[in-house]
Amino acid sequence: MNLEIEGKAAIITGASAGIGFAVAEELLANGARVLIVARDKGRLADAAPKLASKVDSRSNDVVALAADVSGPEAAGMIVDHAIKAFGGIDILVNNAGRAHAGGLMASAEEDWQEMTAVKLTSMRRLCKAAIPHMQKAKWGRIVNMSSIGGIYPNPKLFVSHVLSGAINNLTKSLALEVAKDGILVNAIGIGAVATDNWANNMVPAVRRSRPEFAKLSDDDIIARISAECTPVGRAGSAREIAAIAAFLSSGRNGFVTGDTIEASGGADRFM
Numbered sequence: 001m002n003l004e005i006e007g008k009a010a011i012i013t014g015a016s017a018g019i020g021f022a023v024a025e026e027l028l029a030n031g032a033r034v035l036i037v038a039r040d041k042g043r044l045a046d047a048a049p050k051l052a053s054k055v056d057s058r059s060n061d062v063v064a065l066a067a068d069v070s071g072p073e074a075a076g077m078i079v080d081h082a083i084k085a086f087g088g089i090d091i092l093v094n095n096a097g098r099a100h101a102g103g104l105m106a107s108a109e110e111d112w113q114e115m116t117a118v119k120l121t122s123m124r125r126l127c128k129a130a131i132p133h134m135q136k137a138k139w140g141r142i143v144n145m146s147s148i149g150g151i152y153p154n155p156k157l158f159v160s161h162v163l164s165g166a167i168n169n170l171t172k173s174l175a176l177e178v179a180k181d182g183i184l185v186n187a188i189g190i191g192a193v194a195t196d197n198w199a200n201n202m203v204p205a206v207r208r209s210r211p212e213f214a215k216l217s218d219d220d221i222i223a224r225i226s227a228e229c230t231p232v233g234r235a236g237s238a239r240e241i242a243a244i245a246a247f248l249s250s251g252r253n254g255f256v257t258g259d260t261i262e263a264s265g266g267a268d269r270f271m
């Protein structure tokens with residue numbers, strides 16, 4: 001299927017690794033130009049040439065910007081950078097973030113503040129900064145990375161899932177506001193996907209609650225938990241999520257908006 005995004009300008013946050021990197025790869029392979037954003041300059045410096053090497057005659061179509069999306073000035077800076085590099089913004093993929101394992105009583109005030117800033121506030125600010133450029137072009141696509149917990153809350157991931165619910169609500173409300181401008185806004189309710197995020201933020205909590213896993217490697221724990229919780233019997237891959245994000249970001253999507261697509265292998269929990 002031709003996604004009809006040749007030459008489109010995309011911002012993808014959290015694109016130096018995991019799902020964001022796979023989304024950048026997919027959009028680039030379909031002819032889009034990508035601005036990839038993440039905090040760690042070293043990882044970005046590795047990711048950008050890796051992406052560019054896949055489209056060698058179009059290496060200028062990959063631009064990297066080191067930024068923390070949770071900063072108050074970040075959205076303006078990211079959008080300005082995309083406009084300078086590409087002259088417009090057609091696609092915004094709000095992907096930066098991580099999981100926070102634990103219930104309300106185990107979460108600290110700082111956890112809430114940090115997670116809200118990274119996942120929700122940055123999303124609101126980036127949408128607000130990018131939409132005027134999409135309105136000018138009368139075309140735009142926004143994809144917000146949410147989690148299956150926004151639909152089926154799990155108290156083992158209280159903060160993440162409250163924010164996922166808010167992301168789904170933001171997505172629906174914004175979709176209704178900008179539908180008349182040719183802008184489609186959707187979310188993906190992600191289930192267990194094997195990335196660094198899982199290893200760094202979920203596996204330690206699983207190890208605490210499941211002492212019988214003490215001798216297993218992180219990869220084995222992810223495989224065991226995913227098999228237990230996911231009807232398809234395994235964790236998803238970043239590439240599987242990227243395929244959905246690419247369709248939602250594309251010209252071939254003309255009629256899906258305000259939706260949260262469940263991409264969880266049939267699961268309603270991942271822990």
Ligand SMILES: NC(=O)c1ccc[n+]([C@@H]2O[C@H](COP(=O)([O-])OP(=O)(O)OC[C@H]3O[C@@H](n4cnc5c(N)ncnc54)[C@H](OP(=O)(O)O)[C@@H]3O)[C@@H](O)[C@H]2O)c1
Nearest residue numbers: 014016017018019038039040068069096097147193195197
């Ligand atoms: N994997 C899953 O099972 C799963 C499930 C549900 C939802 N999700 C959501 O999907 C998204 C992608 O997750 P992933 O699993 O691909 O994570 P990942 O492999 O850990 O990658 C996260 C990416 O986001 C960047 N990032 C993190 N915080 C950032 C910040 N404040 N500003 C800018 N960039 C930031 C990271 O780079 P730096 O650290 O260098 O900034 C990295 O590029 C996240 O929002 C996550 O909550 C994932």
